[in-house]
Amino acid sequence: MKDDKQMYIPTYDDVVAAHERIAPHIHRTPVLTSSYFNELTGAELYFKCENFQKAGAFKVRGACNAVFGLDDETAKKGVATHSSGNHALSLSYAAGRRGIPCHVVMPRTAPQAKKDAVRGYGGIITECEPSTSSREAVFAEVQASTGAEFVHPYNDPRVIAGQGTCSRELNEQVPGLDAVIAPIGGGGMVSGTCLTLSNIAPGVKIYAAEPEQADDAYRSFKAGHIIADDAPDTVADGLKVPLKELTWHFVSNHVTDILTASEQEIIDAMKLTWQRMKIVMEASCAVPLATILKNKEVFAGKRVGVIITGGNVDLDKLPWIKS
Amino acid sequence: MKDDKQMYIPTYDDVVAAHERIAPHIHRTPVLTSSYFNELTGAELYFKCENFQKAGAFKVRGACNAVFGLDDETAKKGVATHSSGNHALSLSYAAGRRGIPCHVVMPRTAPQAKKDAVRGYGGIITECEPSTSSREAVFAEVQASTGAEFVHPYNDPRVIAGQGTCSRELNEQVPGLDAVIAPIGGGGMVSGTCLTLSNIAPGVKIYAAEPEQADDAYRSFKAGHIIADDAPDTVADGLKVPLKELTWHFVSNHVTDILTASEQEIIDAMKLTWQRMKIVMEASCAVPLATILKNKEVFAGKRVGVIITGGNVDLDKLPWIKS
Numbered sequence: 001m002k003d004d005k006q007m008y009i010p011t012y013d014d015v016v017a018a019h020e021r022i023a024p025h026i027h028r029t030p031v032l033t034s035s036y037f038n039e040l041t042g043a044e045l046y047f048k049c050e051n052f053q054k055a056g057a058f059k060v061r062g063a064c065n066a067v068f069g070l071d072d073e074t075a076k077k078g079v080a081t082h083s084s085g086n087h088a089l090s091l092s093y094a095a096g097r098r099g100i101p102c103h104v105v106m107p108r109t110a111p112q113a114k115k116d117a118v119r120g121y122g123g124i125i126t127e128c129e130p131s132t133s134s135r136e137a138v139f140a141e142v143q144a145s146t147g148a149e150f151v152h153p154y155n156d157p158r159v160i161a162g163q164g165t166c167s168r169e170l171n172e173q174v175p176g177l178d179a180v181i182a183p184i185g186g187g188g189m190v191s192g193t194c195l196t197l198s199n200i201a202p203g204v205k206i207y208a209a210e211p212e213q214a215d216d217a218y219r220s221f222k223a224g225h226i227i228a229d230d231a232p233d234t235v236a237d238g239l240k241v242p243l244k245e246l247t248w249h250f251v252s253n254h255v256t257d258i259l260t261a262s263e264q265e266i267i268d269a270m271k272l273t274w275q276r277m278k279i280v281m282e283a284s285c286a287v288p289l290a291t292i293l294k295n296k297e298v299f300a301g302k303r304v305g306v307i308i309t310g311g312n313v314d315l316d317k318l319p320w321i322k323s
Numbered sequence: 324m325k326d327d328k329q330m331y332i333p334t335y336d337d338v339v340a341a342h343e344r345i346a347p348h349i350h351r352t353p354v355l356t357s358s359y360f361n362e363l364t365g366a367e368l369y370f371k372c373e374n375f376q377k378a379g380a381f382k383v384r385g386a387c388n389a390v391f392g393l394d395d396e397t398a399k400k401g402v403a404t405h406s407s408g409n410h411a412l413s414l415s416y417a418a419g420r421r422g423i424p425c426h427v428v429m430p431r432t433a434p435q436a437k438k439d440a441v442r443g444y445g446g447i448i449t450e451c452e453p454s455t456s457s458r459e460a461v462f463a464e465v466q467a468s469t470g471a472e473f474v475h476p477y478n479d480p481r482v483i484a485g486q487g488t489c490s491r492e493l494n495e496q497v498p499g500l501d502a503v504i505a506p507i508g509g510g511g512m513v514s515g516t517c518l519t520l521s522n523i524a525p526g527v528k529i530y531a532a533e534p535e536q537a538d539d540a541y542r543s544f545k546a547g548h549i550i551a552d553d554a555p556d557t558v559a560d561g562l563k564v565p566l567k568e569l570t571w572h573f574v575s576n577h578v579t580d581i582l583t584a585s586e587q588e589i590i591d592a593m594k595l596t597w598q599r600m601k602i603v604m605e606a607s608c609a610v611p612l613a614t615i616l617k618n619k620e621v622f623a624g625k626r627v628g629v630i631i632t633g634g635n636v637d638l639d640k641l642p643w644i645k646s
Contacts, residue, residue, distance in 0.1 A: 030353065032375075051601045052355075271638055278374045278603040278634035311601035315594055321644060 009249060012199035014161035015168060015192070022064040022162060025097050029053050029166075031173045031305075036276045041292050042300035046174045050166060051281045051311025055093040055121060056086065058166050058189055058309050059153070063090035065162030066151040067098050075100050080148035082128075082139045084110045084118075085238055086310050087153035092123030103148050105139045113314060154188030155244035163192030170305050171197065177204050179299065181288040182307035184208035184217045184258065185239035187247030189309060194254035204305075205256040207298075209288040211236045211266060217243055218258040221251065235263055235319045238284035238310065259298075261290035267319045269293060280311045283319060332572060335522035337484035338491060338515070345387040345485060348420050352376050352489075354496045354628075359599045364615050365623035369497045373489060374604045374634030378416040378444060379409065381489050381512055381632050382476070386413035388485030389474040390421050398423050403471035405451075405462045407433045407441075408561055409633050410476035415446030426471050428462045436637060477511030478567035486515030493628050494520065500527050502622065504611040505630035507531035507540045507581065508562035510570030512632060517577035527628075528579040530621075532611040534559045534589060540566055541581040544574065558586055558642045561607040561633065582621075584613035590642045592616060603634045606642060 032047045050058035067079055078101030081091050088104045095102035104123045106115060107130035115125055128138035143150060152159065166189065167180060180197065184190045190208045197204045210218050214232035220243055228242035243251060251258075261269070270286035273279065285308045292299050292306070355370045373381035390402055401424030404414050411427045418425035427446045429438060430453035438448055451461035466473060475482065489512065490503060503520065505512045513531045520527045533541050537555035543566055551565035566574060574581075584592070593609035596602065608631045615622050615629070 056601065274603050274638055278379065280597050280601040280603060315597055315641070316644060318638070318641070318644070321639060321641070 008157045009246070010157040010161040010164075010195060012195060014157065015164035015196050018061070018065040018158075018161040019165040019168060021068050022061055022165065025064045025068070025094065026054055026060055027052060028169055031170065032277060032279070034277050037289070042296055043292065044303045045292070046170070046177070046303065046305045047277070047308050048166065048170045048305055049279065049308045051279060051285065051308050053310070055090045056310055056312040057090060058163060058307070059086040060090040060093055061165050062156070062159030062162030062188060062192070063087065063094040063151065064097070066156065066158040067091070067094035067100070069158055070149060074149055077147035077149065078103060079151050080104070080139070080143055080146065081151050081153065082106070082135055083153045084114055086312055088118050088123060089121055089312065091151055092118050092121035096122035101146070101148070103142050103146055105135060105142055107135065111314070117312070153241070154186035154191070155246045157246065159188055160191045160195060160246060160250070163189050164196040165192070166307065167193040167196045167305070168200070171201050174303070174305060176303060177201070177305050178302040179205040179207060180305040180307070181207040181209055181292065183236065183239055183284045183287045183309055184210050184251070185284070186241040187217065187243045187251050189307060190255065191247045191250035193307070194250040198254050206254055207291075208251065208255050208258045209291040210258055210260050211239055211287060212260045212262050214240050215260050217251065218260050220248065221255065221258045224252070236266055236282070236284040236287055238282060239287065259291035259295055261287055261294065265290040265294060271320045279308070280313055281308050282310050282313055285309050331480045332569070333480040333484040333487075333518060335487075335518060337480065338487035338519050341384070341388040341481075341484040342488040342491060344391045345384055345488065348387045348391070348417065349377050349383055350375060351492055354493065355600060355602070357600050360612070365619055366615065367626045368615070369493070369500070369626065369628045370600070370631050371489065371493045371628060372602065372631050374602060374608065374631050376633070378413045379633055379635040380413060381486060381630070382409040383413040383416055384488050385477075385479070385482030385485030385511060385515070386410065386417040386474065387420070389479065389481040390414070390417035390423070392481055393472060397472055400470040400472065401425060402474050403427070403462070403466055403469065404474050404476065405429070405458055406476045407437055409635055411441050411446060412444055412635065414474055415441050415444035419445035424469070424471065426465050426469055428458060428465055430458070434637070440635070476564070477509035477514070478569045480569065482511055483514045483518060483569060483573070486512050487519040488515070489630065490516040490519045490628070491523070494524050497626065497628060499626060500524070500628050501625035502528040502530060503628040503630070504530040504532055504615065506559065506562055506607045506610045506632055507533050507574070508607070509564040510540065510566045510574050512630060513578065514570045514573035516630070517573040521577050529577055530614075531574065531578050531581045532614040533581055533583050534562055534610060535583045535585050537563050538583050540574065541583050543571065544578065544581045547575070559589055559605070559607040559610055561605060562610065582614035582618055584610055584617065588613040588617060594643045602631070603636055604631050605633050605636055608632050
């Protein structure tokens with residue numbers, strides 16, 4: 001991706017355009033409520049269920065916006081990324097819908113289930129060694145030989161504008177929210193939320209929720225500059241990546257606070273949500289609820305939107321079951 | 324419950340009255356679709372999600388109808404049952420909403436989680452030994468000492484009329500269905516479905532789905548009289564109980580066919596539903612999908628309602644994970 005694009009800061013007009021562009025390819029996901037969790041927290045919680053989204057996660061919003069915004073000439077060469085998570089699935093899905101190739105560079109050691117899922121959505125996998133240098137070298141080769149357009153998982157204005165459509169729906173579905181909370185990894189969803197709500201509902205406070213064991217965004221927020229960790233480890237495996245310049249812009253300007261939760265608190269909140277709300281969601285999505293439960297005074301009496309970001313879980317390895 | 328009540332065959336007017344009576348206490352549950360499952364089966368499937376219902380299962384419909392239909396004098400003495408499953412939860416929930424006691428006789432060997440769940444909804448547990456004779460003796464004592472009204476889990480016209488509200492909603496939510504399929508144990512949900520659809524949409528074929536390992540309803544259907552097994556064993560633990568006279572009336576008169584699935588087929592369908600639809604549902608709810616997958620020719624090209632009956636799963640013991 002070129003530098004000039006990377007520096008472009010998307011506007012709310014970009015969100016509106018993205019929403020129109022991606023509407024035929026995504027679900028307008030439902031908002032669920034739970035009287036059990038309302039009693040437990042003392043807040044009114046509105047769960048925006050992106051686990052029911054196409055390809056199983058909100059990432060499909062940004063991926064579709066990037067893919068369907070390409071001119072025909074560029075699109076023909078396809079798109080490429082080196083995520084092995086939901087972004088890879090989503091980009092494969094989006095490219096498949098447009099009928100163009102999607103190249104995904106993944107470590108050869110990635111779980112077979114993840115490779116199968118990417119291929120299931122039509123993605124073309126090129127394997128690399130499990131190191132940053134190998135990944136970058138292989139990715140450069142793939143890009144050079146295919147001319148495919150790089151779509152970064154989050155540090156991309158097209159992706160952030162796409163993610164911003166989620167809180168645009170939420171704001172229509174639940175008017176009068178006091179706050180919205182979303183998990184933060186690289187910051188794509190939080191940035192999209194900031195972009196949208198700062199424009200259409202500037203009174204809504206935006207909170208980000210992060211695992212204590214991968215709290216680089218929390219420390220960045222307190223320090224006032226990006227701190228990137230090398231290889232944080234957490235059960236919330238979607239949240240290991242660091243902020244980048246574009247997401248830092250939104251986080252530093254619009255987020256009210258970043259709250260953190262321990263691994264056990266995340267696992268407990270995840271299991272409790274499955275038990276009481278009967279939805280399958282990733283550990284990452286449980287981080288907001290875990291932080292609400294330990295910071296009840298912040299949210300009590302408030303109408304709070306909670307973004308459930310995705311549902312692509314390895315059902316053979318649930319974190320509360322010892323194998 | 325008195326014999327004269329047991330012999331009363333509920334009418335569609337009872338379903339309409341039940342719906343009005345229970346509306347403040349239940350969810351109008353959503354209907355979900357899945358393009359993945361539509362492609363896989365060649366049918367248009369509409370999943371009526373009673374796993375999102377209050378107390379986690381459709382049983383709350385019948386329980387609320389029974390509880391809120393009692394006159395004040397009878398209600399004061401409370402209600403009683405000896406189910407240890409979703410009916411016990413649902414009856415406890417319904418009684419709690421009316422502010423009357425709910426007595427539940429459960430074997431002392433029942434899982435602690437089930438006892439906790441019943442108590443969580445306000446049920447009063449009396450333990451018995453894990454035998455039919457002990458259960459009956461203890462239940463008779465409880466009833467004698469409390470005067471509580473017995474609400475049978477399914478062989479009760481009030482309960483069947485309540486369950487009939489589910490397909491009444493489904494028929495409004497998805498007009499023009501060709502068929503509806505539901506799991507069958509004692510036959511309460513299937514009977515309610517027959518009662519409603521035979522009146523308001525008599526062209527809709529009604530199928531019941533049953534585990535091969537607990538196929539007493541299938542064999543009853545083929546034989547033309549009730550066959551009750553002693554202690555069938557299946558992962559679909561909500562479906563172990565036999566038909567009774569009232570449910571046999573509806574099943575024998577209105578069901579088009581009963582289809583069966585093996586344990587492995589049920590587990591596979593259950594896991595696949597969690598994976599692709601991101602919903603937590605019981606093994607029992609997977610039996611209909613399992614039978615659709617092995618009888619594709621019956622459902623191909625049809626609009627089919629599939630009742631997802633409940634979501635009360637022990638998340639520590641999932642049938643595809645060996646512990």
